[in-house]
Amino acid sequence: MAVSKKSSEDLVNVQVDGHWIRVPKGTRMIEACKQAAAEVPHYCYHPKLTSPGNCRMCLVEMGMPPRPTPGEEAELDAEGHAKINWMPRPVIACANTVAEGMGIRTQSLLAKECRQGVMEFLLINHPLDCPICDQAGECTLQEYSVEHGNGQSRFLESKVKKPKNVDIGPRIRLDDERCVLCSRCVRFSKEVVDDDVLGFVDRGSHNTLAVHPDRKLENNYSLNTVDICPVGALTSNDFRFKMRVWFMRETKSLCTGCARGCNTLIGSREGKIYRQGPRENNKVNSAWMCDSGRMEYHRLEDPARLTDPMIKRGRTHNVVDWTEAICRAAKDLSRFKGDELAIIASGGMTNEELYLTRTLAESLEAGVVDVVKRSGSGDDYLSHSDKNPNVNGARKILKLRSPGSRLKLIHAGIAEGKIKALLVLGEDLLDIGFSEEELGGLKCMVLVHMIANPTAKMSTVVLPGAGYAEKRGSMINATGRLQRLNKAIDSPGLSREDWEILQGLNRAVDGKDEVTELVDVFGEMTSAVSIFKGLSFAGIGDLGVDVMDTGESVPLLEREAKRVRDGLIVG
Amino acid sequence: MEIPKELEKSADDAIGHYPPEEKRSAALPLLHLVQQEFGFINDDAISWVADKLAVEPIKILELVTFYPGFRQKAPGEYHIRVCRTLSCAMAGCHKTMEKICEIAGIDRSKVSHHDPIAVSSDGKFSIEFAECLASCGTGPVCLVGDDFHEEVKPENAKALLQQYK
């Protein structure tokens, strides 16, 4: 029986390639197709940006039910939907929204011819230099030409010549011959980061993406344009010519450059990171991240990376094995307690590391535990002025009401000779106001760090830790979202993930069998720290969960939400 | 680049033709004023217009390079635009162009899409083809500066140029 399906208040019936689906009113046709698993190819459309409709790749066939003549019943199909009158002209799926009873054909002859035509047009003046193009392997020109292209060229003319290898900013090169003029980069710069420095010069077939010579693309979000460039026109100076994308493994992780906790994808191969970029998370960083955050991975390549545990004998540090180093550290630290022992941890540590620090501090009965504050300049977009990624974790796990405020007690304690031993985790004390004389008076200093920094030189035991992309763990960002860090590569030499080092110390200090899996550390934490109650490490998922209300919001996300409400972008 | 007071004033007047929050609208008027004053639009002028309208200089460069009416290099004392489009072509504009170039001593062999203007060796005349000047019934037509000339057959070329001695 044919039942006439009336649209409910917020949903409309749309037919995509013969199948009826229900989607919210106002949905763009391209998104409706996506929901119906009919991917519509496109270049210029990006859900986070306005839709100029310029590439014409998403042309589809569209139809609507005829307006019913008064007094006449609409003609219904077998499923009870009104018959569709197909329009002779194709429409772009990106900028048009669905309406009740609309039909969309993505696979009709007309739709296919349109795509084939656009593909041909995009390629006639394209240099076809895939063998030397960094975008190869993740280029939509390549991808779509396989599916929608002609396979042979009818173009017998000379191609339009345009500038190549153009220096448009400190981190990006532009190849204008590869550019398909989709304007994604122009729109991103203007709409998202208010830096309207990109534009098109010349006209017609000679249109050329350019910057003004006096105003380069150098804002701290410039590399996002490389990500959204669908072709090889914009390439990153940092990444270009280093690795073919298809050889890389991608790891979902976090940027630890500041308290924002931008979600990332790390691209690595055989123990080396080649790039890191944003991973979409609409609760944190939308689809973007800052350039400085992207470059964070270079810290892991520091030539002064520590690769072996060491014990200071006399004036030199000798390499020892882990057992000896841990035992020595535990033994030395255990000689002191109460006011004699302080722990300086880091707001860059994971929750699990902080938790194991807490249990260690409890076993050692350390008098003071605090973390180092690290402030810098933030901006109105994503970059946070708190340059530590997990101060909120430290606040909750180490029960710090005012993180960093107890460092002056430590200074005083050392000066008075009360504090005799220090455990330093992930910090360089000489960089944060401690002096060599001050530290020289200590009886014992144990350091867990990844770099042979000046503090390491003064430490009695040095335990080599891992960098952010070399370990797992969780962190809480500025807005109170618990998120997961994942391991992309191994840390160098014999260095270890910090939580393992701390667990080793715990084991050596209290002599108990401690859990050996990171997820179990998290499990212990869920009963010890109230905000984690009921959670599991796996349950954090790729996009995280909100665990605190910090009262902070993300200006960039608020502006994005307004553009969504105004119907300018999909979001 | 020295901006004469008069120009500054005309620019402000032009900006006044548009809502205060939409002063970017005055981009073309300002560029016309600059080109009238200096004969062409150089980099400094682009930056001046951009500052005046509070937009990035690239947004002005976008316009200067888009519109054929704007020049980025100095033309001759008299700039000639010969209509190239269909009715004028049918009326013989290509011969007219050849003749004018011959008389004025202009070599158009180096003209290209990016550099459409050729200047006579004495700097007196410059010339380029323009698309439809909208006087198709009286072709070939041309503009010399702001002066419009109709039925410029090759045999009239000499008389035309003599008006600008």
Place this chain on the structure above:
Amino acid sequence: MANPRYISGKTPHSRETRMIFRNVDRVGWNPSIEKYLEDGGYNSFKKSLKMTPSEVTDEVKASGLRGRGGAGFPTGVKWGFIPPNNSKPVYLICNADESEPGTFKDRYILHQDPHQLIEGILISSYAVGAKIAYIYVREEFPEGAVILERAIEEARRAGLLGKKIAGTGFECEIYVHRGAGAYICGEETGLIESLEGKRPYPRIKPPYFPAALGLYMCPTIVNNVESLCHVKHVISMGGDKYSRLGTPRNTGTRILCVSGDVRKPGYFEIEVGKLTMGELINDLCGGMKKGRKLKAVIPGGSSAKVLRADETYTIRDGEGEKTIGLSDIPMDFDSLAACGSMAGSGGVIVMDDSRDMAWVLNNINTFYAHESCGQCTPCREGSLWMKKITDRMLEGGGVPSDVETLASVGDNIAGRTICAFGEACSWPTQSFVAKFPEEFKKHTKRRNVGKALNPEAKVASAGIKDKH
């Protein structure tokens, strides 16, 4: 008003009905406001101020006036698209970017009768509620812009502009905004972008229909110079009386501009549809040049599809369907559309049997390749490609596949672009190639392949040779 006398040699043809061009070439006439007022100028505007704005719009709707810029859309209907509950400012823009090759009517209005235009703008602004009107004048009319500015100043001094016009609450300012040489600015959303100081990239429709989201995202009406002048006459004579000029659905007069291979090219104001193509060419334009025969006509500006002299067309009139020849086509919107072309902007380009159609098409292709704004893919890439193919054919480097390629490139542009430029640039190619295949085939004999083809393409062309 006495019937005007005209300059010797420029007397209107007896078949003409001079309304818009009444004062063009008129003896003793000049563009000053004094002359205009002497001749009853601004009376229609004053009359309109005694009506309500919607009454004015209703008169225009009743007149059946269709836009003279190219699309032929009913002017009153266009005005009616302004959202009823609008609270934003409304803008009126006069499109004086006359640039469709073959069209040269607006120039004479601007130069010789600017106050007629200003009156039309004032009436229209009153009707749509616009307090600011911009006249977008193409850069190639420097003199026209100066004359207009002078006329606006005169009108201001006469109390016809500014606040409390003619003692009413109506206020209006008119500004001249000069373009800078871009055909695309004739497209109304391209024009709006240009007026906003941006590259004149046409906007996608939906959602950016100017009547709702136009200049500064406010409701905006864009009308052609000639259309706005007609508004004056609609108010003057009343919509109903105006609608009896011309033919039903194709009302009023319109100016036809004839160029090309006729003896007497020029402009003619005729009642729409009351004249055939043959009458226009033979009677008003004095026929073809001596010894030459009519070969083809582009009837509505260079983007209109070409009509071949020996074709027959099927049109429908009051008496039913009938088959006619080129000469019998009535010069109106609907008949020309029925013949597969369009009345467009009224620019009629006539070609005789001496013309090589490949040369003509190449000239047109060069124009559109030069004028494509380049915003959207098919037009940006396709317009230049079509030009390059016809370039090569004329240089002697044609290959047999060229004819088919040309047609298919055109097919891949038309109907797939952001604005109507896609059709404008592909219709010539589609129609020329379809209607004169033999002429294009002549140019595919590969007389000079080495010269015209680029080195990379040699390989490709060899492949093509093998295939054919």
